[in-house]
Every structure is written in structure tokens, then in C-alpha cells.
Amino acid sequence: MCYIAILENYSLFCSGIKSVLEEAGECKIVYEAKTITDFMNKLKVEKPDVIIFDIIHCLDDGISTIKKIRRKTSKTPILLVLSTDYSDFFEEYISLGVNGFVFNDASREKLIKAIKAVKNGDDHFPPRVWQLLKKYLRTKKVVASYEDKRMLTNREITILKLFCKGYTYKEIGVKLNISPRTVETHKKNIQTKINARSTAEMIEFAYQNKLH
Incomplete structure (x- = not known):
């Protein structure tokens, strides 16, 4: 209940x-x-x-x-x-x-x-949220540079793309055969590397750097 x-x-x-x-x-x-x-x-x-x-x-x-x-x-x-x-x-x-x-x-x-x-x-x-957010974010400035983008590992980029598509921690975990907690750890690492304070800023970074 x-x-x-x-x-x-x-x-x-x-x-x-x-x-x-x-x-x-x-x-x-x-x-x-x-x-x-x-x-x-x-x-x-x-x-x-x-x-x-x-x-x-x-x-x-x-x-x-x-x-x-x-x-x-x-x-x-x-x-x-x-x-x-x-x-x-x-x-x-x-x-x-x-x-x-x-x-x-x-x-x-x-x-x-x-x-x-x-x-x-x-x-x-x-998914509709990210579609609408994408339109909004595209009107804003780039929040991170290409050098920041290169700091991400292939796994982190994959997880970032899945967040852009609206997947939850659990859904990403199932898709990549890892635990939701591991997904959360990857997300925290991504946010630290690109200096994103929230999921929204992380998604903004992805769209501005064509990682979606």
C-alpha cells in the first residue's frame, strides 16, 4: 500500500x-x-x-x-x-x-x-517531457565544452543517452544488465565531470553536445 x-x-x-x-x-x-x-x-x-x-x-x-x-x-x-x-x-x-x-x-x-x-x-x-525540454534548452547557451565531453567514458555516454530518452534508473539497469544503484553512481560521476547540478542540466549538456 x-x-x-x-x-x-x-x-x-x-x-x-x-x-x-x-x-x-x-x-x-x-x-x-x-x-x-x-x-x-x-x-x-x-x-x-x-x-x-x-x-x-x-x-x-x-x-x-x-x-x-x-x-x-x-x-x-x-x-x-x-x-x-x-x-x-x-x-x-x-x-x-x-x-x-x-x-x-x-x-x-x-x-x-x-x-x-x-x-x-x-x-x-x-518522453514528452524531454522532447519539450529539448526545445527549451536549445534556446540556451552551451553549458559545457567539448573538452568536458571527452572526459566521459563510453558507458557514461550510453547512460546519458538513455536518461535523455526518459528511462528510469531501473529501466537503464535492466537494459545494461547493471543494478539501479550502479546507474545512480554513473549518473553522479557524469554530473561531477560536467559540473551539472541536476538531471535537467545533465540533459542540457547532452543536447548541446549532440550526445542524445
């Missing part, structure tokens, strides 16, 4: 998520809140496995709210519900420690899959 906390100021939407999760029988809603203040107070008492935060019905882009949640809990996975209209913020959401995105038109199966992924310690970013 996965215990879920929902931050959502649009009651109808929240009811929809609740019914979907309860019908699936694999998740339990421990609490829901309409305001960040109420949510933070409840977070002091209940410790959910996953936090679902609806960005679409948020009064702003959600950046300040995510920062507040992360100051309180750095480990509880955050799953954002959003639309393609927020693609300019994808990089910042990821850099703030968001663990996954679910688009508002996703099926019940995709929502459940995303919840399971982040609960198990994987990131969940659909």
Missing part, C-alpha cells in the same frame, strides 16, 4: 484523483489540502510515501510551494500534475528535486505507474 498526500486547491480535480487511486486499490490518501499552510501543518503529523501536487490549478507556477515542501522534507517524492504549458519550468522543477511529472491527460494506468516509480526511488519523466 502506498500512502499519498495531495496538494490541490481545486476540489473537483482532487476528488477525481482520489477516486482513481482508491479504485486501483493500491494507494491510500492519508490527507489532502487546498493551501500550502494547511498542507505543511498536516505534513508535520503524517508522513506520506508520495506527495502529489497539482501545478495546473496552482495560483502561480508552483516554484515557491515546491521550495517550501523541500525545506520540510528532502526525501519524500514529489509528483507534479501539469500540462505542456509549463515546459519553460521543467528544468527548474527538476532542479528543485521534483521526482516525476504526470500530464493532466494521462490515463489511470500512467498515474499509477508514476506513483509506483517515485515511491520506489526512481524518477518518472515521460
Whole structure:
């Protein structure tokens, strides 16, 4: 059983998520809140496995709210519900420690899959996220030089390419016959070598250096 906390100021939407999760029988809603203040107070008492935060019905882009949640809990996975209209913020959401995105038109199966992924310690970013992020990143400056690129091993480049395609730690591990923990180690090494602070910056490096 996965215990879920929902931050959502649009009651109808929240009811929809609740019914979907309860019908699936694999998740339990421990609490829901309409305001960040109420949510933070409840977070002091209940410790959910996953936090679902609806960005679409948020009064702003959600950046300040995510920062507040992360100051309180750095480990509880955050799953954002959003639309393609927020693609300019994808990089910042990821850099703030968001663990996954679910688009508002996703099926019940995709929502459940995303919840399971982040609960198990994987990131969940659909391929569409990287497609939209790629368009955004291509308008920015190159973040690393060719000399930096040559520092990566063949295995690291392979793993970097798979992250660009939206694969999770587990999926990359299966594909390369290595453990998810080994994949995580490779990712940390890649980020250290190219001086990337987040997954988004790592993906940006890949696209700017034609390693995707």
C-alpha cells in the first residue's frame, strides 16, 4: 500500500484523483489540502510515501510551494500534475528535486505507474517531457565544452543517452544488465565531470553536445 498526500486547491480535480487511486486499490490518501499552510501543518503529523501536487490549478507556477515542501522534507517524492504549458519550468522543477511529472491527460494506468516509480526511488519523466525540454534548452547557451565531453567514458555516454530518452534508473539497469544503484553512481560521476547540478542540466549538456 502506498500512502499519498495531495496538494490541490481545486476540489473537483482532487476528488477525481482520489477516486482513481482508491479504485486501483493500491494507494491510500492519508490527507489532502487546498493551501500550502494547511498542507505543511498536516505534513508535520503524517508522513506520506508520495506527495502529489497539482501545478495546473496552482495560483502561480508552483516554484515557491515546491521550495517550501523541500525545506520540510528532502526525501519524500514529489509528483507534479501539469500540462505542456509549463515546459519553460521543467528544468527548474527538476532542479528543485521534483521526482516525476504526470500530464493532466494521462490515463489511470500512467498515474499509477508514476506513483509506483517515485515511491520506489526512481524518477518518472515521460518522453514528452524531454522532447519539450529539448526545445527549451536549445534556446540556451552551451553549458559545457567539448573538452568536458571527452572526459566521459563510453558507458557514461550510453547512460546519458538513455536518461535523455526518459528511462528510469531501473529501466537503464535492466537494459545494461547493471543494478539501479550502479546507474545512480554513473549518473553522479557524469554530473561531477560536467559540473551539472541536476538531471535537467545533465540533459542540457547532452543536447548541446549532440550526445542524445
